[in-house]
Amino acid sequence: MISQLLFIVLLVVGFGFFSFNISKIRKNISLGKPLDRSDNKAQRIKTTLLVALGQKKMFQRIVPALLHLFIYVAFLFTSTELIEIIADGISGSHRFFLNKLGWIYVLLISTIEVLSVLAFISTLYFLARRNLLQVPRFKMSEMTGWPKLDGNIILYLEIVLLVCVFTMNGADEALFLQGKSHVAGSGSFGFLISSFTAPYFFNYFDVETLIILERVGWWGHILVVFGFLNYLPYSKHFHIVMAFPNTYFSNLNNKGAFNNLSSVKEEVLKMFDPSFDPYATPTEGEASVPDRFGAKDVEDLTWKSLMDAYTCTECGRCTSACPASQTGKLLSPRKIIMDTRDRLEEVGANKRNNGPDFKDNKSLLGDYISEEEIWACTSCNACVQECPVSIDPLSIIIDLRRYLVMEESKVPSELAGMLTNIENNGAPWQFAQADRNNWVDE
Amino acid sequence: MSNEMNKLRVPTVAEMIANNERPDILFWVGCSGSFDDRAKKISKAIVKILNYCNIKFAILGAEESCTGDPAKRAGNEFAFMMQAIQNIELLKGYEIQKIVTGCPHCFNTLKNEYPELGADFEVVHHTQLINQLIREGRLLLKGGGKFEGKKITFHDPCYLGRANDVYEAPREVLEKLDAELVEMKRSKAKGLCCGAGGAQMFKDAEKGNKEINIERTQDAIEVNADYIATGCPFCNTMMTDGIKHFEKEEKVKVLDIAELISNAADL
Numbered sequence: 001m002i003s004q005l006l007f008i009v010l011l012v013v014g015f016g017f018f019s020f021n022i023s024k025i026r027k028n029i030s031l032g033k034p035l036d037r038s039d040n041k042a043q044r045i046k047t048t049l050l051v052a053l054g055q056k057k058m059f060q061r062i063v064p065a066l067l068h069l070f071i072y073v074a075f076l077f078t079s080t081e082l083i084e085i086i087a088d089g090i091s092g093s094h095r096f097f098l099n100k101l102g103w104i105y106v107l108l109i110s111t112i113e114v115l116s117v118l119a120f121i122s123t124l125y126f127l128a129r130r131n132l133l134q135v136p137r138f139k140m141s142e143m144t145g146w147p148k149l150d151g152n153i154i155l156y157l158e159i160v161l162l163v164c165v166f167t168m169n170g171a172d173e174a175l176f177l178q179g180k181s182h183v184a185g186s187g188s189f190g191f192l193i194s195s196f197t198a199p200y201f202f203n204y205f206d207v208e209t210l211i212i213l214e215r216v217g218w219w220g221h222i223l224v225v226f227g228f229l230n231y232l233p234y235s236k237h238f239h240i241v242m243a244f245p246n247t248y249f250s251n252l253n254n255k256g257a258f259n260n261l262s263s264v265k266e267e268v269l270k271m272f273d274p275s276f277d278p279y280a281t282p283t284e285g286e287a288s289v290p291d292r293f294g295a296k297d298v299e300d301l302t303w304k305s306l307m308d309a310y311t312c313t314e315c316g317r318c319t320s321a322c323p324a325s326q327t328g329k330l331l332s333p334r335k336i337i338m339d340t341r342d343r344l345e346e347v348g349a350n351k352r353n354n355g356p357d358f359k360d361n362k363s364l365l366g367d368y369i370s371e372e373e374i375w376a377c378t379s380c381n382a383c384v385q386e387c388p389v390s391i392d393p394l395s396i397i398i399d400l401r402r403y404l405v406m407e408e409s410k411v412p413s414e415l416a417g418m419l420t421n422i423e424n425n426g427a428p429w430q431f432a433q434a435d436r437n438n439w440v441d442e
Numbered sequence: 443m444s445n446e447m448n449k450l451r452v453p454t455v456a457e458m459i460a461n462n463e464r465p466d467i468l469f470w471v472g473c474s475g476s477f478d479d480r481a482k483k484i485s486k487a488i489v490k491i492l493n494y495c496n497i498k499f500a501i502l503g504a505e506e507s508c509t510g511d512p513a514k515r516a517g518n519e520f521a522f523m524m525q526a527i528q529n530i531e532l533l534k535g536y537e538i539q540k541i542v543t544g545c546p547h548c549f550n551t552l553k554n555e556y557p558e559l560g561a562d563f564e565v566v567h568h569t570q571l572i573n574q575l576i577r578e579g580r581l582l583l584k585g586g587g588k589f590e591g592k593k594i595t596f597h598d599p600c601y602l603g604r605a606n607d608v609y610e611a612p613r614e615v616l617e618k619l620d621a622e623l624v625e626m627k628r629s630k631a632k633g634l635c636c637g638a639g640g641a642q643m644f645k646d647a648e649k650g651n652k653e654i655n656i657e658r659t660q661d662a663i664e665v666n667a668d669y670i671a672t673g674c675p676f677c678n679t680m681m682t683d684g685i686k687h688f689e690k691e692e693k694v695k696v697l698d699i700a701e702l703i704s705n706a707a708d709l
């Protein structure tokens with residue numbers, strides 16, 4: 001009875017705190033500028049099924065893709081087992097679905113066990129890959145400190161979780177073999193892995209120890225699950241949630257198409273309109289000039305860019321494909337996204353603690369991302385192409401450039417010349433427009 | 443051939459209209475194609491192909507102006523918008539229905555960024571048009587000429603490949619040269635940028651340990667290519683500079699697909 005009460009309290013607190021953190025993240029994302037991604041629902045669902053659920057883009061690199069798939073599928077299946085754990089925890093029953101589902105139950109738990117073995121191996125490999133093997137994208141400057149620790153914590157938690165699952169099932173099987181299980185009679189549950197491990201690893205223990213082991217496994221499992229759930233909002237591992245909405249809302253246009261700023265269009269059209277009166281009071285409904293062209297801080301970015309930031313799992317495929325990064329420039333698209341998330345967390349906390357209008361005199365551009373980084377980009381879209389969860393670092397880079405150029409007139413001097421030429425003679429070089437077809441007769 | 447035969451026929455839209463004619467297709471030459479000495483040769487190669495196939499085309503000539511691509515990538519939306527609105531006005535005035543560009547940057551901007559601002563025309567990249575002309579039998583190649591049996595590798599321009607998912611048209615054209623088409627270790631969607639996009643063409647690179655075009659040229663040298671085929675005047679410049687850096691000008695030539703084809707067809 002006490003354990004049931006304890007479980008219910010844990011359940012409520014676990015899901016309650018998670019929902020609280022999710023609502024904070026929702027609020028943070030909605031600080032972004034509007035962007036319409038409500039079109040093409042069928043295409044969006046298809047993309048989500050392929051890219052998020054089907055992990056299509058992961059398979060560009062086959063070995064990590066397979067290992068990642070094992071952990072992912074094990075996670076999906078183990079989540080179904082949670083339903084039983086919750087049912088058992090609340091009602092005080094043991095293996096709630098065992099008799100109700102019969103052979104389907106055996107098949108389901110056996111599948112979970114096999115996947116758990118595969119996930120266990122994958123997790124060990126990922127730990128080795130992160131800490132022992134020299135994978136360049138895990139060794140870069142933005143991957144020290146918390147991001148490095150975060151990556152390891154997730155893998156350690158997975159190890160603990162899987163050990164708990166095996167302990168729970170193995171001890172339970174041993175008890176059942178000895179006729180001491182919660183379930184009446186004696187025999188084997190017939191789960192693929194534990195019916196094999198129980199006689200070898202668990203039969204040496206006496207009944208009391210086995211009962212304790214089974215309970216430790218059960219409670220350990222659910223505690224890690226609640227812990228994990230509440231760790232997610234603070235971690236890069238949040239991608240397991242965000243990959244789905246982020247892919248759904250991803251850009252479906254050609255990647256080369258940059259958005260047109262309608263506010264700029266209005267301004268330019270007025271310049272061309274001879275009947276325009278600059279002193280007239282604006283008519284109602286007329287698009288007003290925004291506070292700012294481009295982005296200086298996270299609130300100037302679109303909500304999709306902010307969602308991108310929460311979706312990033314810091315794998316670094318973007319950075320390893322980036323031509324600037326490969327040739328030693330300061331730019332790392334992964335860092336752009338990580339900086340955006342860090343800054344957004346900071347802005348969100350400021351607003352919650354000090355009111356919605358609080359300013360801390362810091363900004364994404366300058367305090368987090370330097371001008372040198374954003375000017376190193378060739379806009380080649382390799383980062384966008386590579387991202388397995390449809391993050392678009394390029395749109396952030398361009399929005400930051402727009403702010404620098406249009407609001408602060410800060411532009412590398414050679415580019416200033418190029419821009420002047422375009423304005424004066426319609427070409428990036430200083431040639432007269434009248435000479436444009438001289439090449440024909442040369 | 444006499445000089446007279448060799449003369450390129452490059453009417454402007456204004457001239458055509460004065461003769462009560464309309465072009466079927468507008469050749470958008472681009473700033474590089476108009477002013478850059480190397481890229482002018484690519485423009486001429488495109489014109490030779492259009493002339494040979496008797497395409498009723500025209501250029502804007504002195505009325506053409508930058509699409510605004512480098513301004514937009516550099517973050518100056520005002521300069522971009524000024525260019526775009528004026529260009530669209532001009533193109534609509536001439537009732538242009540179809541445009542072929544010699545540059546993937548112009549191609550991308552005209553095709554993807556102008557429609558929302560009121561443009562309504564079809565835009566193709568010159569490698570797509572050449573591929574179509576070959577497919578329709580209007581451009582016949584009797585073998586690959588001096589390129590037969592040579593190793594050719596195609597460097598995907600970012601603004602043709604990743605930006606617009608055009609990977610096959612240039613390769614289909616190159617296959618007609620009866621050459622050995624080799625892929626670099628990074629190609630198509632995984633192709634490495636030449637280093638010139640995003641307005642980088644007009645500035646020095648930020649501090650690093652290597653120039654991007656050197657990194658990319660190494661890819662081409664690794665596969666022992668005799669020719670690096672390009673589809674972009676910026677890529678052409680960057681790869682040519684890369685080859686010079688490795689002092690391989692004698693061994694490796696950098697040519698646009700239009701040049702390879704017009705050369706092989708002896709135009």
